[in-house]
Amino acid sequence: MKPILTLESVSVSLPEGADRPHAMEEVSLSVAAGEILCVVGESGSGKSMTANAIMRLLPQGVTIAAGRILFEGRDLAGISEAEMRKVRGAGIAMIFQEPMTALNPLRSIGDQIGEMFETHTRLSRAEIGARVLALLAEVNIPEPEKAAKAYPHELSGGQRQRAMIAMALALDPRLLIADEPTTALDVTTQAQILTLIRDLQRRKGTAVLFITHDFGVVAEIADRVAVMSQGRVVETGSADAVLNAPQHAYTRQLIAAVPPLKAPPPRPLASEPILTMAHVSKTYRTGGFLGRGQRVTHAVKDVSLVLPRGATLGIVGESGSGKSTLARCLVRLIDPDGGEIRLNGRDLAGLTRAEMRAETRNIQMVFQDPFASLNPRRKAGELVAQGLIVHGMARSQALARAAELFALVGLDPAATDRYPHEFSGGQRQRIGLARALALEPDVLVADEPVSALDVSVQAQVLALLAELRQRLGISIVFITHDLRVAAQVCDLVAVMKNGEVVETGPIGQVFGQPQHPYTKALLASIPGQGFGLSRDLAAAAGQA
Amino acid sequence: MRVLALAGRRLAASIPTLFLILIGVFLLLQLAPGDTVDAMMAQMGGGDAATAKQLREFYGLDLSVGAQLANYLWRLVRFDLGFSAIYGKPVATVILERLPATILLMTASLSFAFFFGIVFGVLAARRVNRWQDTLISTLGLIFYAMPTFWFGLMAIVVFAIRLQWLPAGGFEDITVSRSGLSRTLDIARHLLLPTLTLGLFYLAIYLRIMRGSMLEVLNLDFVRTARAKGLDETRVVVKHVLRNALLPMVTLIGLQAGTMLGGSVVVESVFSLPGLGRLAYESVVQRDLNTLLGIVFMSALLVIIVNFIVDLLYARLDPRITTGS
Numbered sequence: 001m002k003p004i005l006t007l008e009s010v011s012v013s014l015p016e017g018a019d020r021p022h023a024m025e026e027v028s029l030s031v032a033a034g035e036i037l038c039v040v041g042e043s044g045s046g047k048s049m050t051a052n053a054i055m056r057l058l059p060q061g062v063t064i065a066a067g068r069i070l071f072e073g074r075d076l077a078g079i080s081e082a083e084m085r086k087v088r089g090a091g092i093a094m095i096f097q098e099p100m101t102a103l104n105p106l107r108s109i110g111d112q113i114g115e116m117f118e119t120h121t122r123l124s125r126a127e128i129g130a131r132v133l134a135l136l137a138e139v140n141i142p143e144p145e146k147a148a149k150a151y152p153h154e155l156s157g158g159q160r161q162r163a164m165i166a167m168a169l170a171l172d173p174r175l176l177i178a179d180e181p182t183t184a185l186d187v188t189t190q191a192q193i194l195t196l197i198r199d200l201q202r203r204k205g206t207a208v209l210f211i212t213h214d215f216g217v218v219a220e221i222a223d224r225v226a227v228m229s230q231g232r233v234v235e236t237g238s239a240d241a242v243l244n245a246p247q248h249a250y251t252r253q254l255i256a257a258v259p260p261l262k263a264p265p266p267r268p269l270a271s272e273p274i275l276t277m278a279h280v281s282k283t284y285r286t287g288g289f290l291g292r293g294q295r296v297t298h299a300v301k302d303v304s305l306v307l308p309r310g311a312t313l314g315i316v317g318e319s320g321s322g323k324s325t326l327a328r329c330l331v332r333l334i335d336p337d338g339g340e341i342r343l344n345g346r347d348l349a350g351l352t353r354a355e356m357r358a359e360t361r362n363i364q365m366v367f368q369d370p371f372a373s374l375n376p377r378r379k380a381g382e383l384v385a386q387g388l389i390v391h392g393m394a395r396s397q398a399l400a401r402a403a404e405l406f407a408l409v410g411l412d413p414a415a416t417d418r419y420p421h422e423f424s425g426g427q428r429q430r431i432g433l434a435r436a437l438a439l440e441p442d443v444l445v446a447d448e449p450v451s452a453l454d455v456s457v458q459a460q461v462l463a464l465l466a467e468l469r470q471r472l473g474i475s476i477v478f479i480t481h482d483l484r485v486a487a488q489v490c491d492l493v494a495v496m497k498n499g500e501v502v503e504t505g506p507i508g509q510v511f512g513q514p515q516h517p518y519t520k521a522l523l524a525s526i527p528g529q530g531f532g533l534s535r536d537l538a539a540a541a542g543q544a
Numbered sequence: 545m546r547v548l549a550l551a552g553r554r555l556a557a558s559i560p561t562l563f564l565i566l567i568g569v570f571l572l573l574q575l576a577p578g579d580t581v582d583a584m585m586a587q588m589g590g591g592d593a594a595t596a597k598q599l600r601e602f603y604g605l606d607l608s609v610g611a612q613l614a615n616y617l618w619r620l621v622r623f624d625l626g627f628s629a630i631y632g633k634p635v636a637t638v639i640l641e642r643l644p645a646t647i648l649l650m651t652a653s654l655s656f657a658f659f660f661g662i663v664f665g666v667l668a669a670r671r672v673n674r675w676q677d678t679l680i681s682t683l684g685l686i687f688y689a690m691p692t693f694w695f696g697l698m699a700i701v702v703f704a705i706r707l708q709w710l711p712a713g714g715f716e717d718i719t720v721s722r723s724g725l726s727r728t729l730d731i732a733r734h735l736l737l738p739t740l741t742l743g744l745f746y747l748a749i750y751l752r753i754m755r756g757s758m759l760e761v762l763n764l765d766f767v768r769t770a771r772a773k774g775l776d777e778t779r780v781v782v783k784h785v786l787r788n789a790l791l792p793m794v795t796l797i798g799l800q801a802g803t804m805l806g807g808s809v810v811v812e813s814v815f816s817l818p819g820l821g822r823l824a825y826e827s828v829v830q831r832d833l834n835t836l837l838g839i840v841f842m843s844a845l846l847v848i849i850v851n852f853i854v855d856l857l858y859a860r861l862d863p864r865i866t867t868g869s
Contacts, residue, residue: 057771082776089774101765106787106862115783119774151863167773 003030004174004207005054005092010067010077012046012053012231023049023062025231031175031207036198038210038218038239040254041228042454043425047211050228051177054209055094056084072174090120093168097180099160103152109136109163110148116170135166139196157319158189162196169200176201177209182217186318187481191525194221213455215258216484219243219528227251257459259484261526263508267311269491274475275307275330275363275443280339280349282325282499299325300336301499307443307492312469312476314490314507316483316522322499323479327447330477331365332356343443361391364436368448370428374420381406381416384435391439405434410464426457430464437468447479462489483526487511495519550865551855558848562841563617569840570616573833574609580629581605583830603629616837625841626834630827635838639820643842645715646819648731649811650804652739657746658797662790664747665754666781672759680751688748692807696741696814703737710737713816738815742807746800753796757789764788791862798854802847 012024024046031037041047052058054069056076069076071091076084096102104112110132117128129148136144139162152160161181168176178197182190198221201208212218218225222239227248235248246252282300300322307313317323328334330341332348341348343363351359364387367373374383384405385398393401403413409430420428429449436444449465450458466489469476480486486493487507494504495518503516514520581599585591600606604615619626625635668680704712711717716731761767762785770784809821816822820839827835859865 055772057768085774085776087774088772094769094772096765096769098765102769104766104770104784104788105864107784108863115770115775116773119779153864164769 003032004072005209006030006070007054008068008070010053010069011065012049012058013063013065015061020231022065022231024053026067027231027233029226029233029236031209033174033207034201034205036201036208036210036221036223038212038222038225039228040212040215040218040225042213042254042456045228046231047228048179051094051179051209051211054177055088055092086120089116089173090171091173092175092177093171093173094177094179095161095164095168095181098184099157099164100152102164103160105152108148109150109152109155113163113167113170116167120171131170135170136163138200139163139166141166157185158192161185161193165196165200169204172204173206175207175209177211179211180213183212183214187483188318188521188525191527194527197221214527215243215255215455216526216528227254254455257456259459259462259488261484261487261511261529263487263511266506266508267491269311270309272309273306274309274344275477276340276342277303277305277330278340278342279304280326280329280341281337282329282334283337298499300329303339303501305494305501305504307475307477310469310473310475311491312478312489314478314480314486314493315496316480316486316493317496318481321496323496324447326496327365327445327477327479330445331360331363333365361439362441363443363445364439364441366432366436366444366446366449369452370425370432371452373432374428376420379416380418380420380423380431383420384416384431384438387435387438401438402434405438408437409434425453426461429453429461433464433468437472441474443475443477445477448481450485451480451482458485465489483511483522495522550859551852554855555848555852562844562848565844566620566837566840567613569837570613570833571609573836576831578831579605580831580833583832584629620841625838628832628835630830630832630835635834638823638835639838639842642818642820642823645817646808646812646821649735649738649742649808649817649819652735653743653746654797654804656739656743657750658793661747661750662754662793664751666758666786668751668755669758669762670781681755684748684751687744692741692745693810693814695744696737696811699737699741700814715817738811738817741814742804742811745807746804750793750796753792754789757792758785761785761788787861791858794854794858794861798851801850802843805843805846
């Protein structure tokens with residue numbers, strides 16, 4: 001098949017002073033009509049830069065240094081800006097990762113989709129309106145008339161991404177570039193959006209350049225795969241070949257880092273509980289004037305769970321399920337409205353502020369975003385030592401202990417003098433762990449600790465967490481939306497939906513024979529099940 | 545309408561504030577030495593203690609501070625601002641005579657500053673870190689740093705005295721009686737320098753805010769979406785960036801309506817305009833408590849009205865507000 005887009009040894013140079021001279025080096029790719037090419041890589045691999053280079057939407061100072069970008073036989077790298085604008089939207093359309101920020105918050109959805117026609121066609125206002133409704137219906141948005149008049153904040157995340165897709169497909173582009181279009185979405189929504197993209201692409205014969213970091217998504221949607229690392233394409237081939245028989249060492253390493261969906265054999269659990277939650281509830285009331293028109297949200301509703309000593313309890317659910325609120329209630333960052341949280345037999349929910357501050361010795365939290373959760377103005381060592389100092393240790397002693405903790409989490413003890421921005425994402429999450437472990441807590445509450453990390457770094461942090469659990473005997477409450485990760489680290493799991501726990505039990509049992517329809521739906525939505533399965537079987541065979 | 549309910553609630557909440565301000569000013573002025581009668585006696589060239597006592601009784605100044613305050617508030621509730629001993633007229637009349645000049649000056653300066661702030665802010669942001677940006681930002685800094693009164697005086701020296709293009713002061717030419725368009729033009733000629741003097745300072749603030757806000761919005765994701773749709777830069781700015789970047793500017797107008805009234809005291813004095821600002825200054829000097837409180841009441845009312853309009857405008861600009869999410 002004749003390719004629609006071909007990249008011939010494209011190099012993109014970064015401005016002077018960047019950490020490397022080229023964002024892309026001699027990248028060669030091609031996509032044909034009716035084909036989905038997945039570009040996979042970790043952050044900094046140059047995969048998003050590839051998309052921006054094709055659209056010629058590079059940041060200032062970043063330029064295409066060499067190579068040709070052939071779109072329908074024309075070299076996009078050489079044409080004028082005015083010519084390029086005619087290609088954007090009409091010839092090549094793009095959808096982005098975060099549909100909330102990718103849409104203008106002050107203009108209605110219909111208006112923003114209609115702008116495609118206004119820019120590239122001479123259709124009348126009425127015709128544009130009709131086309132917009134047809135497009136919204138095509139991407140299966142319920143009530144297209146209402147959605148066209150709605151503003152982005154009035155739609156759900158999935159609907160927003162559908163609207164983005166409708167906008168991108170407005171002029172039947174020959175090529176669609178999708179830059180991590182499902183990364184910000186929940187797993188069930190992600191499955192729907194992937195199906196939608198696949199269906200539309202099949203029907204219209206559009207070529208799709210799909211950028212992702214998630215091998216599950218690749219297995220789900222790709223016809224062909226290009227793996228990128230450090231601005232270079234290290235491997236290309238059919239999806240089947242790359243996923244099941246990777247040639248390049250980097251690809252192998254990446255695929256090995258994807259956690260298998262099948263839980264490892266269960267570990268023996270202590271019968272003695274360390275943390276018990278009984279009927280924990282948290283309700284938010286918003287708006288309303290003197291009690292009128294008030295909206296009540298049950299963030300956490302009557303949750304009762306038990307964490308045995310030394311075990312890991314996973315709490316899984318989609319956004320808005322209340323899992324993070326529950327985590328915050330456990331360490332009393334949020335005060336629960338009702339229920340008991342017993343740590344070593346002591347009810348945390350009933351403690352005064354001062355008593356709770358003392359009790360934080362025994363229960364500590366690790367946060368999701370390793371970039372936002374460390375104070376950028378303080379040295380890493382001080383951040384780790386802070387808890388110890390607050391709890392009465394002398395400063396010099398606390399700093400010495402911080403260096404020990406750095407060694408414990410696999411960081412250079414000499415690095416305590418550095419500031420958070422000098423560390424990589426994975427290293428920062430290690431600092432976060434060291435900070436939480438400084439007080440030698442019995443229980444660690446980890447709220448999405450690996451969600452912001454690349455898959456290979458994620459594997460390292462998970463391995464560290466498992467090792468620490470073994471060595472220090474801590475018990476962990478592990479909050480995650482990623483069921484693959486949950487399968488690997490948790491002994492027990494609780495599935496949450498709309499603030500309630502719908503199913504709980506040992507992980508092998510819940511994931512193996514799910515009882516609740518929601519759990520079944522969640523598990524069925526995980527992309528690339530087949531890919532995980534064949535590899536899991538191979539691994540099992542290897543072990544046997 | 546949700547917006548009206550929201551703005552209405554804000555309006556209701558500002559009434560107690562208004563009373564607190566009035567009580568505060570009332571008590572503050574009691575701390576200043578001397579009262580209206582002292583000022584009047586000084587103007588008359590002195591007088592005996594008996595006359596002073598009589599006058600104090602006449603104006604109700606012999607009562608205790610509490611009683612005077614209660615009297616004042618009671619009159620205010622009935623929309624009676626009282627009687628100015630110095631001007632010999634009801635305070636409401638005195639203020640209404642002075643109000644048009646101030647409102648005209650404020651509206652003109654604010655519109656001037658807002659409009660050119662947007663224009664220059666957008667220009668600077670579009671040409672960020674190039675010579676156009678440097679020039680605009682430097683000029684902005686100069687306007688911001690220059691004292692208003694000095695700028696006013698220099699403007700008089702250059703345009704009124706040296707070049708004799710514009711009048712040096714006053715609200716209109718009182719030697720000739722005019723009407724209709726010619727009167728409007730005459731007032732405009734008189735207000736040109738004061739407007740520039742007062743407006744340039746605010747122009748500097750608006751242009752900085754607009755520049756920063758534009759640069760921030762230009763980096764947002766939806767701008768990239770707009771470019772990916774094939775829009776040219778002008779349309780990207782007009783259709784997507786501008787309205788988003790205007791939001792902080794609108795907030796700023798509400799905040800600055802009050803400070804602008806303060807700034808007009810200086811400008812009205814320099815250009816001898818018969819406005820509220822100068823009236824306020826004169827009533828402090830003459831201890832004309834009633835007039836001063838009337839002005840405070842009036843200007844607080846102005847600020848509240850401006851903020852009410854800003855609230856409505858904001859809801860119109862940003863659909864996220866009306867739904868309350």
